[in-house]
Amino acid sequence: MTAAAGAQEMSFEDWADGFRQRLAEHGAQPSTIAIMMDGLEPDSRIIDRDRSQPEFVRPVWVYLNGAASDARTQNGLSAQARHREALDTVEAQFGVDADILTAIWGLESAYGVIMGDFDIVRSLATLAWEGRRRQFAENQLLAVADMLERGYAERDQLLGSWAGAMGQTQFIPTTYLERAVDMHGDGHRDIWTTEADALGSAANLLARAGWETDAPVVTEVTLPETFDFAGWEERDRRAVSAWAMDGVRPAQGEWSPDDLYRPARIVLPSGAQGPAFMAFSNFDALMRYNNSTAYALGVGYLAKRLAGLDALPDGWPEDNPPINRSQSRQLQQTLTDLGHDTRGVDGIFGANSRRALKSFQAANGMTPDGYAGQLTYEAVMARSR
Incomplete structure (x- = not known):
């Protein structure tokens, strides 16, 4: 799919002209608007990635084994040895355990090795033009303008993921403005090349999310x-x-x-x-960083491994993997048809869908755990026939 095919009726040039005006109304200087918008073109890869959600859901045990793998653990221990002083300083200031910070660092950027090489201004402009996430993307671009004008970053530093996350700790621009910190007092919140700033920023985010010092995860x-x-x-x-x-x-x-x-x-x-x-x-504080149970488990158990834990949880039901998104939509529709209303059919199995599934399970002599696995999917489909 080309960028033009994915976008709304407005041309990219028309969107860009309108957004230039919004930047000016926001208070951005002409020079800032110019370095952000002059010569800017959409990137069709961004629309392709935004529109194509993966059909298959990775089982949590597969994710966890990768997140807390031997290689990631060893690389994390090496990263800790190289940056012990920065980790200790951040831990003392924010009260967030150094192993937790290292684990986030490892999952977000492989300890600063993989930060993404997309121009985030171009990526966010493409998302804004395309329209599905316009408000989000334009708000991030306004934050970029603020970053540039406050001297927090240079234009050529603004590289990251296709969706606009940046640096060793993968902050979106609004989160950067709200939570990034300058650990050295040099006037820069450098989450790209200064490990102390990146780790301190992650710690500040967790602290503001209610992190409890010396408490379990x-x-x-x-x-x-x-x-x-x-x-x-x-x-x-x-x-x-x-x-x-x-x-x-x-x-x-x-x-x-x-x-x-x-x-x-x-x-x-x-x-x-x-x-x-x-x-x-x-x-729950970790889920404020990334709203995913699997992510929070991954950070928690990678931190445990960095602290010396050898074994990961076992006993996973590998014969009952999570269903894919098409099956989730089928399951939601079928549950609703059977009188267990999921309050929407979108392929995302959230709290309402789990509640409906629990109702079906309880009514049919099954353990009402709300887990949308292959075996439960087959049982619901059989009941509908």
Whole structure:
């Protein structure tokens, strides 16, 4: 698909002329507008990537094994050795564990090696012109103008991912303005080439998201046979002591006295047949960085491995992988047709869809865990015939 085929009726030149005016109204100087917009052309690759969501969903166990692999762990330990002083300084200032920061660094840019080479002004301008994410993309471009005028970056530094994330910690421009920090006091928030600034910025984001110093992120747990799956919701938070009273135990060892008073929620990323996890408030802070359960697990377990943990969780239901997006749409429609309303058919299996699936499972003698795996998909399809 070409850029022209994917865009709305407006030409790129018409969008650019209009956005030049918006930049001026925002307060951008003519010189800033010129270095951002002069000679700018759309990039058809951006529209292709934005429009083509992957059909297949990677199982969480595959993601986790890659996120916390031996190679990534060893590379992380080497990166820590090279930048120990910066990590210690950032940890002392923001209270975020150095292993967590290293894990984010590893997942976001392979410890500064892979930051993306797309011109983010061109990428964001293409997204704005195309229209599906216009407000997001234009807001990011206004933030870019602010970055340039405040001297935080030079125009040729603005390279990153196809969707506009930049630097070793992959910040979008608005997040950069809100959370990036200058650890050296040199007037620059250099998340591209200054590791201390990149790591400090990540730590500041987590601190502002409610990071709790010296508190856990995630712990694997065992659930009792009497666990109330029907009453469980993934967002429900209770004190660990309350979960413990219901028979929830750490997979290894015992609860620490401090942890018993912490609020936490139970996460079942592959349903009742896979590992269960207790997710603490720091897990949710990580999801403010990237709103993905798999990502937060990946950061949490890579950090554990950096701290010396050898084994990753096992017992995953590899015979029951997550369904793909086409199957998710089919499942949503079929559940709704059967009287279990998913409140939309979009192929994204969110809280409403999981709630509908739990209702179906409970009504049909299945464990109501809300996990959209292959076996449950086949059971729903069979019921509809």
